[in-house]
Amino acid sequence: MKLKFGIYWGAACGGCDVAILDTHEKILEIADMADIFLWPLAMDFKYKKIRALEDNYLDASFFSGAIRNSENEEIARLLRRKSKVMVALGACAHIGGIPGLANMYTREDVLNRVYRESESTINEEGIIPREAWSEGEYELELPRFYNTVKTLDQIINVEYYIPGCPPVPLQIYSALTLVRDGMLPPKGSVIGAGDRALCEQCPRVKEEKKLTGIKRVHEVIPDPEKCLLEQGLICLGPVTRSGCGSRCIKSGVPCRGCYGPVDDVKDQGFAMLSALASSLDAKEQKDIDAIIDTIEDPLRTLHRFSLAASMLRRKKV
Amino acid sequence: MTFEPTIVGFLCNWCSYTGADLAGTSRVKYAANVRSIRVMCSGRVEPTFVIKALYEGADGVLIAGCHPGDCHYQEGNYKALRRYRLLRRVLPEYGIEPERVRLEWVAASEGERFAKVVDDFTDQIRRLGPLDIKESIAQSLIDDVVNHEEEATKDIGDVNEA
Numbered sequence: 172m173k174l175k176f177g178i179y180w181g182a183a184c185g186g187c188d189v190a191i192l193d194t195h196e197k198i199l200e201i202a203d204m205a206d207i208f209l210w211p212l213a214m215d216f217k218y219k220k221i222r223a224l225e226d227n228y229l230d231a232s233f234f235s236g237a238i239r240n241s242e243n244e245e246i247a248r249l250l251r252r253k254s255k256v257m258v259a260l261g262a263c264a265h266i267g268g269i270p271g272l273a274n275m276y277t278r279e280d281v282l283n284r285v286y287r288e289s290e291s292t293i294n295e296e297g298i299i300p301r302e303a304w305s306e307g308e309y310e311l312e313l314p315r316f317y318n319t320v321k322t323l324d325q326i327i328n329v330e331y332y333i334p335g336c337p338p339v340p341l342q343i344y345s346a347l348t349l350v351r352d353g354m355l356p357p358k359g360s361v362i363g364a365g366d367r368a369l370c371e372q373c374p375r376v377k378e379e380k381k382l383t384g385i386k387r388v389h390e391v392i393p394d395p396e397k398c399l400l401e402q403g404l405i406c407l408g409p410v411t412r413s414g415c416g417s418r419c420i421k422s423g424v425p426c427r428g429c430y431g432p433v434d435d436v437k438d439q440g441f442a443m444l445s446a447l448a449s450s451l452d453a454k455e456q457k458d459i460d461a462i463i464d465t466i467e468d469p470l471r472t473l474h475r476f477s478l479a480a481s482m483l484r485r486k487k488v
Numbered sequence: 489m490t491f492e493p494t495i496v497g498f499l500c501n502w503c504s505y506t507g508a509d510l511a512g513t514s515r516v517k518y519a520a521n522v523r524s525i526r527v528m529c530s531g532r533v534e535p536t537f538v539i540k541a542l543y544e545g546a547d548g549v550l551i552a553g554c555h556p557g558d559c560h561y562q563e564g565n566y567k568a569l570r571r572y573r574l575l576r577r578v579l580p581e582y583g584i585e586p587e588r589v590r591l592e593w594v595a596a597s598e599g600e601r602f603a604k605v606v607d608d609f610t611d612q613i614r615r616l617g618p619l620d621i622k623e624s625i626a627q628s629l630i631d632d633v634v635n636h637e638e639e640a641t642k643d644i645g646d647v648n649e650a
Contacts, residue, residue, distance in 0.1 A: 241634040275581065278631070317632040319625075441535045444578070448535075448571040454556070459573045470578040482536075482543050487583030487624045 174205035174230040174351065177221070177250050178260075180212060181243035182270040182320065183236025187261035188212035190337035191233075194344045201344070204351050205230070209250075218246070224253050231256040231350050233333075237263040237270045237479060238321040242314035251327040256350065258362075260343070262336035262429045264323040265361075266439070267479020269336070271320045272471055274478050274485035278318040318488075320479045331355065333363040336429035336476060339416055361431070364414030368433050369426055372413045375399065380450035384465040388424060399425040400450065405472055410442040429476050438482045440474030447473070493547035493613040497522040497606075498537065500530045502560040503596050504552035510599030518603035519610035522550060529553065530591070531564025535575045538589055543621050548588045548613035552605070555593040565593070583624075585616055 180188060192198060192213065208229060209216045232254040238244050251257055262268040273281055286292065286299040304311045323329050333346050342363035349355050349362055356362065365372070377398040386403045393399055399406040399420060406425035412433050419426055432439035447466075453459045466472070474481055499505040505526045511518065527533055530553025538549045551572065553565040568591060576586040590609050594602045 241632075244634070277628075315632070315634055318628050319632060321632075438536050438539065441539050444574055445534045445536065445571055448574040449567050451570050451574075453570070454566045456569065456573065459570050463574055463577055466574075466577075469574065470581045473578075482539050483582055483621065484625055485628060486581065487621060488628045 173203075175208055175228065176205040177208050177229045177232035177254060178210040178212075179232065179234050179236075179246055179250055181234065181236030181247065181264065181323070182239030183261065183263050183268075185212055186337040187235035187263075190261075190335075190340050191343055193340040195340070197341075197344045201347060204347065218249070221249060221253060226252050227255050229254040231258055233258045233260040234264050234323050235260040237267050238317070238323065238326050239270055239273075240314040240316050244321075244326055245314075247323060247327050256330045256355070257323075257327065258331045258333060258346070259323040259329045260333050261338055262334060262431065262476045264329075265332045265334050265480070266431045266477040267320055267322050268429075268476050271322075271477070271479030272475070273320050275471070276486065277488055278316055282316065319485050322480045325479075330358045332361045332431075334361055334412060334430040335364070335415060338363060339414070339418075342414060361412065361434075364412050364430055366434060367413050368409055369411045369413045369415070369417065369420070369430070370408040372417060373398070373408055373420055374417070375420065377401065381452035382447075382450050382462065383452050384462055385467075386465075387467055393423045395423060399423075400447075405443075405447060405466070407439070407443050407473070407475075409446045410436050410439050427475050428473075431477060431480075439477040440470070440481055443473045444469070491614055491617060493521050493610060493618070494545060495522045495548045495550055495606075495610060495613060496541040496546040497524045497550040497552065498527050498530070498533045499524050499594075500532075500553040500560075500565075501526055501528050503554035503558065504530070504592075504594040504602065506596035507552075507594040507598045507602040510596065511602045512599075514599045516599055516603040518606045521610045521613075522606050529559065529561050529564035530568035531559070531561065531566075533568060533571070535571055538575060542584065542588065542619060545620075545622070547616070547619045548590070548609060550606070550609055551589070551591045552594045552602070553591070555595055558595065584619070584621075587612060588616060588619065 209221055232250040259265045263270055282299045286294055287297055302313050302315055346363035375398045376396050380401050382403055384403055393402050404425040407428035408426040411426050411428045412430040415430050436442045451462045453462055499508055530551055533551050541549050553568050559565040572591040579586045592605045
């Protein structure tokens with residue numbers, strides 16, 4: 172019997188949906204495997220049709236994107252109710268992703284920046300979006316823009332996670348076959364990824380790490396054979412889950428951590444902070460500080476994808 | 489009532505914990521705010537430990553290790569120093585005063601110094617006041633609550649409906 176899937180995006184760029192389409196000819200197998208009941212990016216369905224379904228009617232729902240506003244949350248809760256299995260698809264649903272970086276600001280900061288202060292904005296009356304508006308017979312409502320970006324599992328129970336920004340298409344396909352074949356691992360598992368750190372699979376030559384300064388990717392053409400971290404590029408390989416196929420590091424771009432932390436790492440950013448600081452080649456405070464001065468925006472670099480899922484979650488307000 | 493801070497102290501087995509022990513056996517009086525945790529080396533203290541302590545309710549974290557050059561494992565205390573300097577750099581971005589975390593060198597013979605460090609640090613944290621991170625996270629979430637049960641049953645039509 173054909174399975175029933177729902178696919179949805181919250182605060183996402185659409186890259187995860189496109190990654191599903193990027194399974195190329197396998198998309199036909201996916202179409203054979205399941206009927207799709209919701210997929211806003213690719214097909215035209217109505218929310219009210221989903222509301223009308225019995226609870227647990229869908230075999231699995233794949234939710235990409237973080238929870239950024241009340242609409243994201245509402246549909247996440249709706250799909251949770253209608254689905255037997257809920258899968259967080261991609262870095263944003265898994266660990267907050269890039270939208271999670273907004274947790275370094277408040278809702279007011281974000282709205283002011285976007286609608287009032289940005290260089291390209293002309294808004295003399297200082298208008299910012301409101302949740303409700305009415306005039307005469309017209310009433311309009313907008314979803315509430317949240318103060319804090321959340322991961323999917325901070326809102327609803329999530330059975331499985333497919334990490335990545337975006338997930339590797341073939342990994343999505345193999346995760347779907349797990350659903351099809353009833354071969355799903357214990358609940359809470361990360362599927363479609365490895366369980367070791369990316370560093371362990373890295374083909375580059377690793378020697379002693381003695382960093383005298385940190386460079387950004389555009390400032391250096393890295394040696395193709397040597398460890399990127401040893402060359403002064405911040406590579407999150409030591410704390411990041413493998414399974415991405417090492418696409419970035421093979422192309423000379425350091426790992427930014429989109430596959431999230433390995434199993435025994437609680438806080439990816441601070442684990443990497445530890446690894447990075449340990450690798451600095453200095454013993455005196457002033458020398459250490461001089462090297463640290465060369466790190467551009469350490470907090471957001473180390474927590475690039477995982478801030479919303481990190482221990483502190485957001486800036487203190 | 490004055491605020492009595494909760495401080496978590498990570499003390500290295502070879503110098504600082506022994507130093508703290510000496511303060512005790514010498515009956516030196518000092519602030520009772522530090523909850524000591526013995527670790528084998530200050531280099532064992534990961535930034536995650538510090539963050540977790542603060543998250544779980546500590547108002548300050550003290551890390552104490554052997555003086556430079558004296559580390560039982562040769563380099564652990566330098567590692568601790570490097571992590572500490574980088575951690576201090578990111579804490580203000582979270583809205584956490586970097587003064588809430590302190591690294592000190594305390595030798596096994598420095599019972600008096602340990603007492604002074606603890607008194608000093610406790611004073612400093614007392615002046616900074618409570619941290620209450622969990623409370624702050626909860627506060628930041630209050631505004632995000634919308635009644636979703638009600639929303640889900642209400643027919644709001646459809647965004648895509650033409």
